[in-house]
Amino acid sequence: MMTTLAIHDFFVRLFFGRDADSEVGYGLGSDGLFIFIWWVGVFFFVLLMALMFWWSWKYRRQPGKPAQVSASHNTVLEITWSVIPTLILVVIFFWGYDGYLKAQMPEGSSEEVDLTAYKWGWGMTYNTGWGADETVSLGSRDDIPVFYMPEDTPVLLKMSSQDVIHSFWVPDFRTKLDVMPNRYTPYSFRAAALDDADERVKTKTVKIADAERENVRYRDHWIFCAEYCGDLHSEMGAILRVVSKEDYEWWKAQPRYGVNTNPVEVGEKVYIGQGCATCHSIDGSAGTGPTWYEAYGRPVDFVDGSQMSQSDIDADPLLWDNYIRESILYPAAKLHAGYGNQMPSYDGRLSEVELRGLIAYIRSLSGLDIETENIPGFEELDEQTDGSDDGSMQANAEG
Amino acid sequence: MTTVDRALDHVHDDHHDVPYLTPKGGPVATVWDWMTTVDHKKIGVMYLFSVLFMFFLGGVAALMLRIELLEPTRQTAAGLTGAAFAGGEGSSVGAVGQFYNTVMTMHGAIMVFMFIVPGIPASLGNFFLPLMLGAKDVAFPRLNLASWYVYVFGSMFGVYVILTGGVDTGWTFYTPYSTTTDGQPQVVAMILAVFVLGFSSIFTGLNFIVTVHKLRPPGMGWFDMPLFIWALYATSIIQVLATPVIGVTFLLLLFERLFQIGIFDPGLGGDPVLFQHFFWFYSHPVVYVMILPAMGIISEVLAIHSRKRLFGYRAIAFSSLAIAAVSFLVWGHHMFTSQGELAAMIFSALTFLVAIPTAVKVFNWIATLYKGSIAWNTPMLYAMQFLFLFSIGGLTGLPLGALSTDLHLHDSYFVVAHFHYVMFGGTVIAFLSGIHHWWPKMFGRMYNEFWAKIGCALVFVGFNVTFFTQFFLGTQGMPRRYASYVDEFTTLHQISTYGSWVLALGFVVHLFVFIHSLIVGERAPQNPWGGLSLEWETDPVPLEHNFRHEPICKHGPYDFETTVPPGCDEKDFPLPPQDEVRTVH
Amino acid sequence: MATFDSQASDVAGDGAKAPLWKRYKAGHHWRTQDDEFDAAKIGIWLFLATEVLLFSGLFCAYAVFRMLYPEAISAGSGYLDWRFGFSNTVVLLISSFTMAMAIRDVQLNRQRWATINLSITWVCAALFLAIKFIFEYGPKWAEGKRPGNLFDYAYASTSHEHVWWSIYYMSTGVHATHVLIGMGLIAWLIYRQRKGAYGPTHFTMMEGVGLYWHIVDLVWIFLFPLLYLVH
Numbered sequence A: 001m002m003t004t005l006a007i008h009d010f011f012v013r014l015f016f017g018r019d020a021d022s023e024v025g026y027g028l029g030s031d032g033l034f035i036f037i038w039w040v041g042v043f044f045f046v047l048l049m050a051l052m053f054w055w056s057w058k059y060r061r062q063p064g065k066p067a068q069v070s071a072s073h074n075t076v077l078e079i080t081w082s083v084i085p086t087l088i089l090v091v092i093f094f095w096g097y098d099g100y101l102k103a104q105m106p107e108g109s110s111e112e113v114d115l116t117a118y119k120w121g122w123g124m125t126y127n128t129g130w131g132a133d134e135t136v137s138l139g140s141r142d143d144i145p146v147f148y149m150p151e152d153t154p155v156l157l158k159m160s161s162q163d164v165i166h167s168f169w170v171p172d173f174r175t176k177l178d179v180m181p182n183r184y185t186p187y188s189f190r191a192a193a194l195d196d197a198d199e200r201v202k203t204k205t206v207k208i209a210d211a212e213r214e215n216v217r218y219r220d221h222w223i224f225c226a227e228y229c230g231d232l233h234s235e236m237g238a239i240l241r242v243v244s245k246e247d248y249e250w251w252k253a254q255p256r257y258g259v260n261t262n263p264v265e266v267g268e269k270v271y272i273g274q275g276c277a278t279c280h281s282i283d284g285s286a287g288t289g290p291t292w293y294e295a296y297g298r299p300v301d302f303v304d305g306s307q308m309s310q311s312d313i314d315a316d317p318l319l320w321d322n323y324i325r326e327s328i329l330y331p332a333a334k335l336h337a338g339y340g341n342q343m344p345s346y347d348g349r350l351s352e353v354e355l356r357g358l359i360a361y362i363r364s365l366s367g368l369d370i371e372t373e374n375i376p377g378f379e380e381l382d383e384q385t386d387g388s389d390d391g392s393m394q395a396n397a398e399g
Numbered sequence B: 001m002t003t004v005d006r007a008l009d010h011v012h013d014d015h016h017d018v019p020y021l022t023p024k025g026g027p028v029a030t031v032w033d034w035m036t037t038v039d040h041k042k043i044g045v046m047y048l049f050s051v052l053f054m055f056f057l058g059g060v061a062a063l064m065l066r067i068e069l070l071e072p073t074r075q076t077a078a079g080l081t082g083a084a085f086a087g088g089e090g091s092s093v094g095a096v097g098q099f100y101n102t103v104m105t106m107h108g109a110i111m112v113f114m115f116i117v118p119g120i121p122a123s124l125g126n127f128f129l130p131l132m133l134g135a136k137d138v139a140f141p142r143l144n145l146a147s148w149y150v151y152v153f154g155s156m157f158g159v160y161v162i163l164t165g166g167v168d169t170g171w172t173f174y175t176p177y178s179t180t181t182d183g184q185p186q187v188v189a190m191i192l193a194v195f196v197l198g199f200s201s202i203f204t205g206l207n208f209i210v211t212v213h214k215l216r217p218p219g220m221g222w223f224d225m226p227l228f229i230w231a232l233y234a235t236s237i238i239q240v241l242a243t244p245v246i247g248v249t250f251l252l253l254l255f256e257r258l259f260q261i262g263i264f265d266p267g268l269g270g271d272p273v274l275f276q277h278f279f280w281f282y283s284h285p286v287v288y289v290m291i292l293p294a295m296g297i298i299s300e301v302l303a304i305h306s307r308k309r310l311f312g313y314r315a316i317a318f319s320s321l322a323i324a325a326v327s328f329l330v331w332g333h334h335m336f337t338s339q340g341e342l343a344a345m346i347f348s349a350l351t352f353l354v355a356i357p358t359a360v361k362v363f364n365w366i367a368t369l370y371k372g373s374i375a376w377n378t379p380m381l382y383a384m385q386f387l388f389l390f391s392i393g394g395l396t397g398l399p400l401g402a403l404s405t406d407l408h409l410h411d412s413y414f415v416v417a418h419f420h421y422v423m424f425g426g427t428v429i430a431f432l433s434g435i436h437h438w439w440p441k442m443f444g445r446m447y448n449e450f451w452a453k454i455g456c457a458l459v460f461v462g463f464n465v466t467f468f469t470q471f472f473l474g475t476q477g478m479p480r481r482y483a484s485y486v487d488e489f490t491t492l493h494q495i496s497t498y499g500s501w502v503l504a505l506g507f508v509v510h511l512f513v514f515i516h517s518l519i520v521g522e523r524a525p526q527n528p529w530g531g532l533s534l535e536w537e538t539d540p541v542p543l544e545h546n547f548r549h550e551p552i553c554k555h556g557p558y559d560f561e562t563t564v565p566p567g568c569d570e571k572d573f574p575l576p577p578q579d580e581v582r583t584v585h
Numbered sequence C: 001m002a003t004f005d006s007q008a009s010d011v012a013g014d015g016a017k018a019p020l021w022k023r024y025k026a027g028h029h030w031r032t033q034d035d036e037f038d039a040a041k042i043g044i045w046l047f048l049a050t051e052v053l054l055f056s057g058l059f060c061a062y063a064v065f066r067m068l069y070p071e072a073i074s075a076g077s078g079y080l081d082w083r084f085g086f087s088n089t090v091v092l093l094i095s096s097f098t099m100a101m102a103i104r105d106v107q108l109n110r111q112r113w114a115t116i117n118l119s120i121t122w123v124c125a126a127l128f129l130a131i132k133f134i135f136e137y138g139p140k141w142a143e144g145k146r147p148g149n150l151f152d153y154a155y156a157s158t159s160h161e162h163v164w165w166s167i168y169y170m171s172t173g174v175h176a177t178h179v180l181i182g183m184g185l186i187a188w189l190i191y192r193q194r195k196g197a198y199g200p201t202h203f204t205m206m207e208g209v210g211l212y213w214h215i216v217d218l219v220w221i222f223l224f225p226l227l228y229l230v231h
Ligand code: HEA
Pocket: A040, A044, A045, A048, A085, A088, A089, B172, B287, B288, B290, B291, B333, B334, B351, B352, B354, B355, B358, B359, B362, B390, B391, B392, B393, B394, B395, B397, B398, B400, B401, B402, B406, B409, B410, B411, B415, B418, B419, B422, B423, B426, B427
């Protein structure tokens, strides 16, 4: 018994590196099935190859000697070797179907997180409204997001794509699901609990803006995009970081910027975190949407023939700020000439602070003076109504 | 067993009694003669060279892929291969990733649509199907030539795409990516190419079915046919029934791409998964279009080179038809991650159903070797290599067909390894076996057995090193169609790349063996292997009209125990004691 | 090297006075002329099978979108005037009938009648296309009832009408292309038949085109109710 287990472990390790970190894969789950099929394969392969090599050597051609006479069919034999594989295949089928159902069915009362895929990145929105905060690097990119997830808790990702089909795959969880542009698909998993014997489990201090939490134990898993989606398909990765439930609750509730965060920095965070970067460049290069580089303060022609002229801009210092605001919340309202109506609306997805941050960020890309005055924190802002101008924006627009 | 004497020999004019390879006058006249020929043999040879050329192009693309994957980051391709790649500069190939993606697409599309689908049937099939039936030609010779021209025309579109910068959709053309990616003219050209190639495929398939029905020699019943014919017949049925569906799919895709008609584009209310269903409804059956003719070759080669009647002839023949039929019902196994539970369950079950007739064939082939007189020559070595590699390829299809494991393995390198084991280890290896087996009959010359075996060994080693590693890459989490990867996969990828160089070396050796044989090869006898099917009754190089006299079927294709092969000496191919034969059967 | 209809054999043969069809010789690789005829017929039937599968792809697309957007499909078919569809059905049925008659005529060596029947068939095909383009495609396109992104109809009542029009134009368009090809083939038949190429012992090409024409007709018989009548 011990040795069988050891042999099983050996092959799991050989093929997968280690045991699965999810229920669907672990033990008699899909890893078990895989190893079972492996043994079936080995059995038949070795049997057939042994016969092939043995006979083709034993009966190799010898000059002047004919082949020996033997029967050219045998009904019993032929039925046997049709029926035995059939029975084995029936077992494989049901085992696989059973595992598949477990992987597909979300368990009751699970943690729900929204996931969006786009060319080329992943965004998650937790039920606190926040998304990822840290990034790591992968290949040519250093904006690979880190998503925190609770250990040993059923999680349901409600996935959708903004453009083409992508596929969400966490190899350590042994399951993947396509992310579609025209409907939601559910990816559910229960990440294995953190085990201190596991060398992958590490500890670190997590910082989010002003807040800090020490001794966060975590384990990282790769997220890959498994459905081909173009240029950066191979760098459309992300990290899924499993932490304890308490750490997770803390992490998802922390505001991503503090009272002291510079608005431009807030804007930059949003630019990367919310996927603006996919379409709008900040270096003047062409993209799906107009570049932000030196855009602020310049005249714009619209698709419908109307325009925002230099004199209009000079006359109304808030004209550009309002234009940006409108374009983010209702992208179709004014379409920049030369671009299609492709941007999704961010109405309800960005807070007032974030909107202002974006405006400040775009303004900074035109080399305009940056307002360095602090903007109010998240909670404070909610109390003020958004009509109240804090004046700083105005001052800057003139600069 | 067929014992038909035909008293009446056809009266024929002497003009046609020359070997088909004999040039017709000067070089211009000869070229003209080949370009306008309706002789199935010449068309078969032209097809053979065309598909091998395409294989070469696809192979070069493959080597470029492997070079890029030597390192985890994206850089090699831009520097090393980028310069070598036609249209590398000033074309629409933009970023490095795009470069990899276009090469990957070209590799897959060339290999599937321009090499392996027409591959065996249009080259060896065209040449030998009429000969094995004792016929003078296929049923519709002009349609046959048309098929070749359509093939060349379609492939030109493909080459145009390569020269102008390529398509980056992958060979599967999934929407909405394929309808939105850059490079409109290239994508359209590629879609047209596949559309046009479909016609060539249908022409060949239709021609073969009719030929088998109407041009069998009288007295040769269905079960007296060589198994290669059975395989081609089953293949043709799939080609004729599945190809129109890819035709209409690509027509819709073309209009989607050009006019945004909104059938597949989710942005306009279309359904991208519908495209996947349409695509795989064709493209799954087509994998059996690739493998069935290969299985036919293996049946021939194993029988002839071990001088044994095939074990379970009928089972092999029927399993070809069974595979053809069931192959139409399993397409959904390519879409387990994008469809509903009920569909997934049904497709998984049907997938296992199709594995059974294949397993039966493998058992029969191995049993054929028992008590044979087995020659260790190149065709036979390749046939054994086929059994080895195809078994691995087929068995690794099982975890892909099982639902829970496929959720992990789908779109990973495990799939890449699986299909190279079946397509390369199965079809290409069998193709090589068949080429060596029939080479003497096609070109009237022997090849160098020693160097051919060296090539065979290099291919075996190179192939396994290249692709066995990829199973582990897949299970460990390496997704396919990746131009770059995370560091932990580096070692396995590098081994795989080194393997591909050994593989390429093997092909270079084969190339030289072929060229050497064509120029200075020893003249081939009429029947070097002692085959009994009718193609071995022709002259060493078949005549323009194939046979000197309409062939007389005195024996079945596998009656090695009772028949001295035509054109052979009993000393070389002795018969067993005849009374023993009578008692066993 | 004959397939269905040998040009080469036109010149060869005995008595130059005999009509072409009497002088017809099967391709050299056939044992008998009957074999060649049978082969051609199997070939045509296989080809028809491919046609059926081609259209079944379009029917599947129709079925899928009917499930996805039932209102759009029923609103869409509401725009079609069944009277045009019905006239076209009648026109095609007549042409199918005259096509069959033409083959019969050739078999009985009634060459004049064969010409007349073939000509009627051709005219019916042309009429079909005329009705289609003048009364259906033309006005609809002008009103903006166009497929997909080209859709520009101001009074659309449901959200996915452009998908309906894609299905409509694709399926009837592919069918109309087949009618057009059929007209070319029938014109060729008239030309050859006038030269005396077909008669009681040789009418392979007639038979082949005839079968093709019936399948084109049959496809329309399915398209008509699906597109015009089912709401
Ligand atoms: C020559 C082509 C060929 C052949 C013959 C096969 C044969 C099989 N294939 Fe494969 N397949 C491909 C070409 C082929 N395939 C390609 C090109 C793809 C990828 C396409 C893409 O996405 O780009 C693919 C992908 C593919 C998938 C989708 C994977 C994914 O994307 O997630 C699946 C899933 O079911 C599958 C299954 C099978 C099965 C069960 C067989 C069976 O027919 C195999 C049967 C054979 C055996 C079983 C082995 C021999 C038998 C024995 C040794 C005896 C013992 C047997 C038993 C006990 C059963 N294949």
